[in-house]
Amino acid sequence: MLSYRHAYHAGNHADVLKHLILLQIAQYMGEKPAPFWIIDTHAGAGRYALESAHASKLAEWRDGIGRLWEAPGLPPAAADYLDFVRMLNPDGQLRHYPGSPWLARQMLREADRLRLYEMHSSDVPLLEACFKGAGRQVNITAGDGFAGLKALLPPPPRRALVLIDPSYETKADYSNVIKALQEAMKRFPTGTYALWYPMLLKPESRQLPDRLKRLGAANWLNVTLEVKAPPRDGFGMYGSGMFIINPPWTLEKTLHETLPTLASLLAQGDGARHTLESQSV
Numbered sequence: 001m002l003s004y005r006h007a008y009h010a011g012n013h014a015d016v017l018k019h020l021i022l023l024q025i026a027q028y029m030g031e032k033p034a035p036f037w038i039i040d041t042h043a044g045a046g047r048y049a050l051e052s053a054h055a056s057k058l059a060e061w062r063d064g065i066g067r068l069w070e071a072p073g074l075p076p077a078a079a080d081y082l083d084f085v086r087m088l089n090p091d092g093q094l095r096h097y098p099g100s101p102w103l104a105r106q107m108l109r110e111a112d113r114l115r116l117y118e119m120h121s122s123d124v125p126l127l128e129a130c131f132k133g134a135g136r137q138v139n140i141t142a143g144d145g146f147a148g149l150k151a152l153l154p155p156p157p158r159r160a161l162v163l164i165d166p167s168y169e170t171k172a173d174y175s176n177v178i179k180a181l182q183e184a185m186k187r188f189p190t191g192t193y194a195l196w197y198p199m200l201l202k203p204e205s206r207q208l209p210d211r212l213k214r215l216g217a218a219n220w221l222n223v224t225l226e227v228k229a230p231p232r233d234g235f236g237m238y239g240s241g242m243f244i245i246n247p248p249w250t251l252e253k254t255l256h257e258t259l260p261t262l263a264s265l266l267a268q269g270d271g272a273r274h275t276l277e278s279q280s281v
Contacts (some may be wrong), residue, residue, distance in 0.1 A: 002004065002100055004046060005054060005120065005122070006099065006123075006167075007044075007045060007048050007052060007054035007055050007122075007125065008047070008050035008054050008057060008058050008060070009060050010055050010061060010097045010099070011048070011050060011051065011055075011060065011061030011064045011065040011066070011097040012061060012063065012245050013060075013063060013225065013227045013245075013266045013268075014059035014064075014189075014196070014237070014240035015064055015065070015097070015238070015240075016064050016065060016068065016081070016203070016262065016264065017033070017098060017122070017196075017223070017225045017240060017242060018165060018196045018240070018268065019081060019098070019102065019225050020077055020078060020081040020258070020262075021194060021223070021231055021244070021251070021255075022103060022104065022161075022163060023080060023081055023084065023103060023107065023247055023255075024102055024250075024254055025106060025113035025161050025192060025194060025244070025249070025251065026038060026079055026103075026104060026161060026245070026249055027250070028248035028250060029107075029159065029161060029248075030107055030109060030112075032159075034157060034158055034159055035109070035111035035112050035157045035159065036073065036112055036159035036161065037112065037113045037114070037116070037152075037157060037159070037160040037161070038104040038107070038108070038112070038113075038114050038115070038116060038157040038160070038161045038162075038163070038164045039114075039115045039149065039152055039160060039163070040100055040101055040104060040114070040115070040116050040117065040145070040163045041117050041145025041146060041148070041149055041163065041164045041165075041166070041180075042117065042118065042165050042166050042167070043097060043099070043100065043101045043116040043117060043118040043120075043123075043127055043140075044099045044100070044101070044118060044120075044123055044127070044146050044147075045118075045123045045126035045127055045130065045132055046098075046099050046101045046102050046126060046127045046129075046130030046131065046226075047088065047097065047098050047099055047102045047214070048096065048097045048098075048099060049095065049096055049203075050096060050097055050234070051163075052068065052115060055097075056184070056221065057132070059162070061097060061106075061145040063153040063227070063266065063268055064084075065085060065094065065149075066094065067095060067266055068082055068099065068265060069082070070250075071265055072271050074204060074261065075257050075258045075261050076254075076257075077255075077257070077258045078258055078261060078262065079256050082250065084098060084103055084106060084197045085097065085098060087106070087274055088102075088278070090143065091104075092094045093172050093182070094136065100163055100165070101114065101130065101131070104163075105131070105137075105138065107136070108137060110137075111157075112137070113136075113137055113138075113139070113140050113155075114138045114139070115141075115145065115146060115148075115152060116131075116138065116139075116140045116141065117141050117145030117148045118138065118140070118141075118142065118145075119142070119144060121142075122208070122218055123200065123232060124140070124142045126142055127140055133164075139267060145164075145166075146176050146179075146180045146191065147169045149162065149180060149183075149184060150183060150184075153184055153187040153188040153195075154188040154191070155188070155190065156188055158188075158190070160188070160191050160192070160210060161192045161193075161194065162184065162191055162192070162193045162194070163194050163196075163225075164180065164181075164193065164194070164195045164196070165179055165196035166199050168197065168205070171191045171204050171230040174204040174207075174208055177195055177232040178211055178212070178215070181193060181195065181212070181215055181245070182215060185190055185215065185216075185217065185245070190246065191245075191246065192244065192245065192246045192247065192248075193244065194243075194244045194245075195211075195242065195243045195244075195245075195275075196240060196241070196242055197240065197242075197243065198237045198239075199224065199226060199230075199237060199238055199239035199240055199241060200236070200237055200238075201230055201231070201234045201235075208218075209222055209224075209241065209243065213279075215245075215278055217279075218279070218280075218281040219245070219246050219251055219280050219281060220243065220244060220245050220246075220247070220278065220279050220281060221242075221243070221244045221247040221251060221277070221278045222239040222241065222242075222243050222244075222275075222276075222277040222278070223241060223242045223243075223244070223255055223259070223275070223276055224240070224257065224274060224275045224276075225239050225240060225241070225262060225274050226238055226239030226271060226272060226273050226274070227239055227265075227266050227267055227269075228267070228268040228269040228270070228272060229269065229270055229271025229272070230234075230270050238271070250262070252276065252278050253255075255276055256270050256276060258281050259274040259276060261273065262274065
């Protein structure tokens, strides 16, 4: 896990899906006057320079945010997401990409709070620099977000969005997300939990959605976006998903309107598609 640097993948198709959903949930939470927290268990560096050595090595952003940058007629949710990316690129040239912490900060009001965890020793100082001067509103912990989550729940305002998106470089991460959600739901059953996961041909990856559905949450939404067919050699990510527990009631409709366009724009070959499953009790 500690070898993972999100800068290599910043702005790719998975980021597009994850960040569009993050903004939709945070926007919904901000429509009510009561304060809320956003907790990011694997925060990364906060924002990324797409011309850096890391980001340009794979240049995954070209088939992600790069596909949307000049695309006409985007659905409202995609257009809103793109507006936030443009905030980091005021000259109109796509050179910087916001990570989930930066996007989350834009959604906060005065009484709201952002709690960030990051373990990589190289990304922690970058994350701190990203939020220099933010004061009490943003708290950064150099440590394990899974462990930190236990201490934070339930948050004082009893309203929170928890974003969980580990690297999944080890099999342990698949078990860790299940355990973290089980414990979190016991401590704070009314929280909104948004878990990102990769779509790989590994058994642990293919089994994860069903394990999430069996957690016992009354209300959930499972979203997937595949940009190509599963690879014949069995290697590589061909899509990603978001599993949201206690999603806003508006989110499913928004994604129904948005996912077809994303699947079309981000397709990297035959097999591009999206799915949307839900349960509401």
